[in-house]
Amino acid sequence: MNRTPFIIFGVFLTIAFSLSGLVLIPNWQFQDHKPVINTRDGSQYPVPYFGMALQGRDVYVDQGCTYCHTQQVRAKGYGGDIRRNWGNRRTVARDYMYEFPVLLGTMRTGPDLANIGARQPSRDWHYLHLYNPQITSAGSIMPRFQYLFRTIKAGELAPSGAIPLPPAFQADGTHIVPTARGEQLVEYLRAQNRTFPLPEAKQ
């Protein structure tokens, strides 16, 4: 018996099913996604990144932060993300509608950063942590990103923009100032806020 037509039909079905499941149906489900408007104050979510935060996204990508950090909060019952205070709700497709490429990440050597801007809005905290994670988080295994900072020899007077290093981490007469890329990265981190309530993500 000649089975060729069956095999060809089987191959066709396999391709048709996977194409519709992986490409057509998700496209159809998400094509109408629009930002949500808060009726109380007219604010919109999500908004595209702009200015320094947008530039900082490139720094985040080229420094490989994604190798150790995710940006996705799992729903209650699918892990401890909400209990760990990584978000007040799960993240959904709408959260990423202006992101390309989406930096979901797969490795959680460090905490999830989907809401780091809400959890840690302080610029100084981020500068100290990036300069040397031991300052804010003793025992951290996160690498230092000291090349995102410049050392300025300025005696007693701190130049403007100097980060408030604790004396134990500061060489005499020097001050540490973030470079443009350091500033951009911190603005990007502070823009990570996916706490806006969305109708499709109750928790």
Ligand code: HEC
């Ligand atoms: C080798 C893995 C590794 C890499 C690469 C890495 N991190 Fe981390 N990160 C960690 C670990 C571990 C922690 C938890 C300890 C700490 O707070 O330092 C952490 C913590 C953090 C926190 C604090 C999170 C919180 O909830 O308090 C921020 C913000 C952060 N990292 C940002 C970054 C950025 C930005 C980059 C890229 C420039 C980066 N990390 C690269 C491992 C990493």
